[in-house]
Amino acid sequence: MTSITRNLPWFIKDLGVSIVGDKCYVSLVENLNIEDVECLKYSLSKGxxxxxxxxxxxxxxxxxxxxxxxxxxxxxxxxxxxxxxxxxxxxxxxxxxxxxxxxxxxxxxxxxxxxxxxxxxxxxxxxxxQQQHRGLTTPTxxxxxxxxxxxxxxxxxxxxxxxxxxxxxxxxxxxxxxxxxxxxxxxxxxxxxxxxxxxxxxxxxxxxxxxxxxxxxxxxxxxxxxxxxxxxxxxxxxxxxxxxxxxxYWGTDSAVPSARDLVQDKVYEKDLGRGEKVDIVVPPQSPAATQTAHQVQPASYGRKWARKVD
Structure with a gap:
């Protein structure tokens, strides 16, 4: 086996010597001396x-x-x-x-x-x-x-x-x-x-x-x-x-507030600081609730109002 390792192509030998040095290359590669602890540690460190x-x-x-x-x-x-x-x-x-x-x-x-x-x-x-001082559609x-x-x-x-x-x-x-x-x-x-x-x-x-x-x-x-x-x-x-x-914390991610939320929060905090009354408008909970509210009104209201105008 040493007859092969001692006759490797020059580019392989030069690469090995440049990495581990001439002494450790001869000991570990050419002579296959795996008991050379110092060169093994040095080669591992280089690798x-x-x-x-x-x-x-x-x-x-x-x-x-x-x-x-x-x-x-x-x-x-x-x-x-x-x-x-x-x-x-x-x-x-x-x-x-x-x-x-x-x-x-x-x-x-x-x-x-x-x-x-x-x-x-x-x-x-x-x-x-200063996002709160700009319009919501203004580019940042x-x-x-x-x-x-x-x-x-x-x-x-x-x-x-x-x-x-x-x-x-x-x-x-x-x-x-x-x-x-x-x-x-x-x-x-x-x-x-x-x-x-x-x-x-x-x-x-x-x-x-x-x-x-x-x-x-x-x-x-x-x-x-x-x-x-x-x-x-x-x-x-x-x-x-x-x-x-x-x-x-894997899988737990804090929600990122939108720009509109940030503006509303700032206005709300400012009004509370002045002691002013703040009206809170609660939007509809779901599209189904809005649809139900429209269904309660008779469909003929629009037509009666049109005849009344005429």
Whole structure:
């Protein structure tokens, strides 16, 4: 068997060496030494790391599609996504500038891009605060100015992280631990208040749980940075809480009030505050009740009235 593994095509050998290194490739592939525990752990870490990078490229795509299809970001916390995006960006810059293997942080590149898009969609689909002062048929204006400001902030932060001194970047990386905490707490609190997860994607939450668990292993094997490991451990814990909320609130969705209901509620609250009398009109309960009311009147009323006018 070793005569075959030692004579594999050059492109297979080069690929294997680029992933696990020359030493582990010779030990595991060419010599079939499955008792080399260190190389087995290192190869497993590399495989998981590459899988996480590939998964990270599409991890938030279900969340993006969910928002676009529903044309709503209801249930998603803007502060949570802003902090999470900043945490991803800092970890990406810290790992790249410390020349860590790309397989240990590559997903942060894709997650940062996807989170920026989700954050902009949350701003775009945010409900207007002055809806009660417009007509019910007036189209809702989109916050174009705020979107432009958000894009400018993203570009400025990206430039700052690329030029900030290494010592400052290390402190920023340390701040990602509490940042991860505060990025998940608003979303967890919002889910708890609404007793619903809104447009939060179950696929994205489960993928984050699996990714954080795998990252703990790969970071310990290839990087050994306790700050990075602590960040992934805390993120895993909070993502598990989100996963539990998805399971508890599954199938329960709070009703979304219409624009007309919001206007009527505001007028009602305003009149009550002034102590004015509010007339409540109860509409017919069903079409059948309306039809019965018409049937009570004689059909000849219309004709008698016509003769009377003549």
């Amino acid at each position: 998981l790391g590459l899988g996480i990078v590939v998964g990270g490229a599409v991890m938030k795509v279900p969340q993006l599609l969910l928002i676009l299809n529903a044309k709503s970001a209801r249930g998603l916390s803007l502060p949570a996504y802003v902090l999470e995006t900043l945490s991803y960006a800092i970890t990406l810059a810290y790992s790249a500038r410390n020349h860590f293997p790309f397989s240990t942080y590559g997903e942060n590149l894709f997650l940062t891009i996807q989170n920026v898009l989700i954050t902009l969609l949350i701003v775009y689909y945010a409900p207007p605060t 204006p989109r916050p174009t100015g705020l979107l432009v400001a958000m894009v400018a902030i993203v570009l400025v932060n990206a430039f700052a992280l690329s030029v900030v001194p290494a010592s400052v970047l290390a402190l920023l990386q340390l701040s990602t631990v509490p940042m991860s905490l505060f990025s998940k707490v608003p979303q967890i609190a919002q889910n708890h208040r609404a007793r619903s997860t809104g447009q939060l994607s179950a696929v994205a939450v489960l993928a984050q749980i699996g990714g954080c668990a795998a990252r703990l292993f790969t970071t310990a094997q290839e990087v050994g940075d306790p700050v990075v490991s602590a960040g992934f451990a805390l993120a895993l814990l909070l993502n598990v809480v989100l996963g539990v909320q998805m399971w508890v």
